[in-house]
Amino acid sequence: MTDVPLSVLEVAPVAAGANAGEALRHTTELARRTEELGYHRFWVAEHHNMPAIASSAPAVLIAHLAASTSSIRVGSGGVMLPNHPALVVAEQFGTLEALHPGRIDLGIGRAPGTDQVTALALRRTMEGLSAEGFPRELADLMNYFSGEQPGPITASPGLGQQPAVWLLGSSGFSAQLAGLLGLPFSFAHHFSAQNTLPALALYRQHFRPSRFLDKPYAMVAVNVFCAETDERAHWLAGPAGLSFLRLRSGRPQPLATPEEAAAYPYTEVEQEFMAQRLEGQAVGSPETVRRQLNHLLERTGADELMLTTMVYDIEDRVRSFELVAEQVADGLRRNA
Secondary structure, eight states: OOSSOEEEEEOOBOBTTOOHHHHHHHHHHHHHHHHHHTOSEEEEOOOOSOTTBOOOOHHHHHHHHHHHOSSSEEEEEEEEGGGSOHHHHHHHHHHHHHHSTTOEEEEEESSOSSOHHHHHHHHSSSTTOSGGGHHHHHHHHHHHHHOSSOOSOOOTTTTTOOOEEEEEESSHHHHHHHHHHTOOEEEOTTTOGGGHHHHHHHHHHHOOOOSSOSSOOEEEEEEEEEOSSHHHHHHHHHHHHHHHHHHHTTOOOSBOOHHHHHHSOOOHHHHHHHHHHHTTSEEESHHHHHHHHHHHHHHHOOSEEEEEOOOSSHHHHHHHHHHIIIIIGGGOOOOO
């Protein structure tokens, strides 16, 4: 499609008036269509206690999506490791790799992807929920796949069936760790744009060649809303902005319609929050989105872009990815 691989990050948004079943069917439709369009990988998130998101069980959803497609890589963006015992993750993704060899990505994050009360309900103990415990749990997980530190427990499936492992992050912690371990790194520019350049610099600075990579490989996740005109793209982007605002305010709700988002009585502070959120993202016509994504590539030197598009109607969501594939991708260039 382009010399810059383009991929998809999906959260299975639940629209107002719809339910989780419809959201997951739409996610499946999007995975099939983006595979047809030539996107490189399709990742699903892990979020909990959020009415607007149906992607709470990534391993289950990945199994369904991999079986519903044939060639696109499918994975997690990501599995929030503090929520799960390392052995469970190794067995789940070992099973996925056994069923779909060479197509599974295991993206791992260190945040719980939810509030602390829900995180405790998932984990059932505070142990392992701190940042300090993450490197040890990651090492345990990797050892279950490799068997490098043999013990009385064997992950089966798991041992010898390792998917491609990525570290995810929105700050410098995971960036440095990914570099030290020689792993590919995906940065959440879509909700932490101010940290993108410092984190990528840390990743490249600390990178050590490994059995996984001989040089750094950085992917940047970015919000993309592409439509026939700039005005329509901004109209379609309204519900995602309102959803993020409500989440940050502790009032998560299903994804609003564009009409509801446009009519919402934003305060001056909320308007400023919404404007800041769009900085560094890609919203507009194909020409506008191409210019914005090329600017992002120039600034970050990203090896790959992962696009996330959270709009109310599935038709508009699919159309955005179609426009990017058909009218934007050929004009994207890596920063040499």
